[in-house]
Amino acid sequence: MDPFDKRIPATILTGALGSGKTTLLNHILKENHGLKVAVIVNEFGEISIDHQLVVGTKEEVMELANGCICCTVREDLQQAIEKILERSEQPEYLLVETTGLADPRPVAQTFLIDQLSERVRLDAIVTVIDAGRFSENLELSGTATDQILAGDILLLNKIDLVTPEKVREIKDEIGDLNPSARLLETTNARVDLRLLLDVGMFQLERMFPQGDKDDQVLLKDELVLLEECPDCLSGVAHEHIHSHLHDDEISSVSFVSDRPFDYDRLGEFMGNLPEGIFRGKGILWIDGYDEKLIFHLVGDRSQAVADGDWGSIPRENKLVFIGKRLDREDILSRLQGCLI
Numbered sequence: 127m128d129p130f131d132k133r134i135p136a137t138i139l140t141g142a143l144g145s146g147k148t149t150l151l152n153h154i155l156k157e158n159h160g161l162k163v164a165v166i167v168n169e170f171g172e173i174s175i176d177h178q179l180v181v182g183t184k185e186e187v188m189e190l191a192n193g194c195i196c197c198t199v200r201e202d203l204q205q206a207i208e209k210i211l212e213r214s215e216q217p218e219y220l221l222v223e224t225t226g227l228a229d230p231r232p233v234a235q236t237f238l239i240d241q242l243s244e245r246v247r248l249d250a251i252v253t254v255i256d257a258g259r260f261s262e263n264l265e266l267s268g269t270a271t272d273q274i275l276a277g278d279i280l281l282l283n284k285i286d287l288v289t290p291e292k293v294r295e296i297k298d299e300i301g302d303l304n305p306s307a308r309l310l311e312t313t314n315a316r317v318d319l320r321l322l323l324d325v326g327m328f329q330l331e332r333m334f335p336q337g338d339k340d341d342q343v344l345l346k347d348e349l350v351l352l353e354e355c356p357d358c359l360s361g362v363a364h365e366h367i368h369s370h371l372h373d374d375e376i377s378s379v380s381f382v383s384d385r386p387f388d389y390d391r392l393g394e395f396m397g398n399l400p401e402g403i404f405r406g407k408g409i410l411w412i413d414g415y416d417e418k419l420i421f422h423l424v425g426d427r428s429q430a431v432a433d434g435d436w437g438s439i440p441r442e443n444k445l446v447f448i449g450k451r452l453d454r455e456d457i458l459s460r461l462q463g464c465l466i
């Protein structure tokens with residue numbers, strides 16, 4: 127790393143749905159590193175929840191809708207970063223959390239275009255891996271493998287959920303996929319930030335493992351110039367969220383209501399989840415509870431944690447469920463039936 131490089135370092139946080147990216151983001155923001163950090167989160171689903179789950183920053187968390195994954199440069203990300211760079215108080219560090227379903231390479235490519243690379247330096251791609259759902263995530267979509275391949279730092283998270291033997295097995299598999307990355311084991315993404323931030327570990331070679339250096343540079347240019355989505359290029363309005371997913375069968379269902387849930391009926395819903403759901407998150411308002419609750423479901427594990435008074439925020443329920451071949455109408459009507 128060049129000590130005279132004055133560009134703002136940026137870290138991309140990627141990893142499968144529910145692996146612990148927001149937990150890591152919160153850990154970084156809460157640590158006393160003295161850095162002024164700007165945060166961009168990229169969300170899958172029609173309603174935005176992630177910014178409400180990010181804590182500990184006075185700065186506005188910028189949110190991007192799910193991007194077009196056939197584009198090799200994320201124009202929306204470029205614009206968001208440029209907006210941050212226009213702020214009167216410049217950030218000293220930039221963190222970008224991708225959706226669990228995103229291939230991190232287009233996000234990384236965005237940092238390499240001239241307009242940004244003059245001012246921002248991609249420091250590392252950090253991939254959070256869920257030890258509890260390692261095989262399930264790899265089976266679910268090829269993106270989980272892409273995320274591991276592209277990671278400069280791999281955080282094997284949730285090791286509290288598996289045996290030491292299982293940890294060894296997973297580490298072997300990860301080592302076969304990406305032997306040169308830095309591999310760290312964590313619970314609740316608690317990691318020494320000196321091993322994670324401002325480490326100068328980003329390697330273009332990891333994104334394009336085949337081919338020599340010239341190919342990589344050529345490939346980089348070609349990807350940026352040629353493979354952009356024609357609809358995006360011509361400005362034609364088009365639906366990305368559902369039509370351009372790696373796996374079209376994965377979708378999200380969002381639910382918002384200004385009425386509270388009945389505790390027992392919601393418990394019944396959660397105990398007999400509609401088929402296909404493997405991720406859920408949101409803010410809950412339960413009748414008779416004064417505090418708002420933050421809800422997470424990953425695989426078959428769920429939790430709802432009290433998150434203080436509502437304060438000036440209007441009470442509401444805001445949930446998103448993600449899964450394979452979801453029956454949207456059924457899920458919505460069942461949730462509706464849980465309301466008071």
Ligand SMILES: Nc1nc2c(ncn2[C@@H]2O[C@H](COP(=O)(O)OP(=O)(O)OP(=O)(O)O)[C@@H](O)[C@H]2O)c(=O)[nH]1
Binds near residue numbers: 144285405423
């Ligand atoms: N048992 C256990 N749970 C964890 C650990 N790390 C995170 N979690 C929980 O896993 C759930 C999902 O964590 P998030 O940080 O929201 O995951 P994410 O990767 O940001 O999720 P998406 O944004 O939906 O992709 C939350 O309930 C966390 O509290 C861990 O090490 N062990």
